[in-house]
Amino acid sequence: MRKRFLLMPLVAALTGIALPAPASAIVGGTRTTQPQPFVVSLQTASGGHICGGALIKANWVVTAKHCGTPAQVRIGSLNRTSGGTVARVARTVAHPVADLELLQLATAVTHAPIPIAGDSGPAGTPVVMFGWGKTCPNGSCTEPTALNQLSSTIVDGSRCAGGRDRLSGEICVDNKDNSGPCAGDSGNPLTKNVAGARQLIGVHSRAGGFPCGAAPSSHADVPDDRTWIIQHTGG
Structure with a gap:
């Protein structure tokens, strides 16, 4: 959906989000324990x-x-x-x-x-991202070998503007309590639950700022394309 507007993707290796499980990851996320074959x-x-x-x-x-x-x-x-x-x-x-x-x-x-969703959904839609990105906000740690995930919600695109040029076709995702994607998370799947199953709505494009998790992150809107x-x- 081209309702939400976001910033131009930068060539930065940042991405990820997902469901809940044990152990810190992604920066404020948790370790994934259930199979995610996609x-x-x-x-x-x-x-x-x-x-x-x-x-x-x-x-x-x-x-x-x-x-x-x-x-x-x-x-x-x-x-x-x-x-x-x-x-x-x-x-x-x-x-x-x-x-x-x-x-x-x-x-x-x-x-x-993973099937592509019919649309990404409005602000307030619960989402989950998955990835192997760094788990420390300043990016100084090594990337984990185990898959991690983080639950969040879609927010209004203006939250991701950051004072830069904005593009249509992107999804803005809230990152509360300094949690969110970091280095190594670019391209990570952003998903939502549809009738009890995961569907793809986005891939991580860029973090909202530094340190990682300091602001909402932007994700390319897959259903839109x-x-x-x-x-x-x-x-």
Whole structure:
């Protein structure tokens, strides 16, 4: 939905959000304990974590455009260093305007993709983000190997303006009590619950400020670009 307005994505490795579980993570989040087969770690050829992403088809991943071109992805594991399936990235398709990018995998995977929601929802909609980003506000700590999550809510787009130019097609997410995405969280899936199941509404584009969690974060609105996604992935 292009109702909410947000800032221009910057080339910063920040992203993530999710549900509740034990242990601190993401910056104020918690460790994910339930399987999330659609969550993706974008990686270097040696397995180093770059960004997050979401599996939307057996051979397609959506992430943030500023994450660039990873060599491979790991899908279907709560640990970014082991388990799940590692697949090579065959090609990328960058959105002409939004901070969105599609990754076509060299081989299809068997993990269940996440459906894209019909719309992202109005302010007040509960959301959950997932990711492997840094858990300390100043970014000085190492990124966790275990997947983390953070529950939050959508807020009015003006909360994310930050005095910069604003773009349509983005989602502004509240970050209370200094919690929110940090370095390594770019591209992470933003989800909402629809009839008891997770659906994708966004990917993390940029944090609201420094230290991490100091202000609401902005996320590219995936349902808003459904037509573009279908055009390149085949529906």
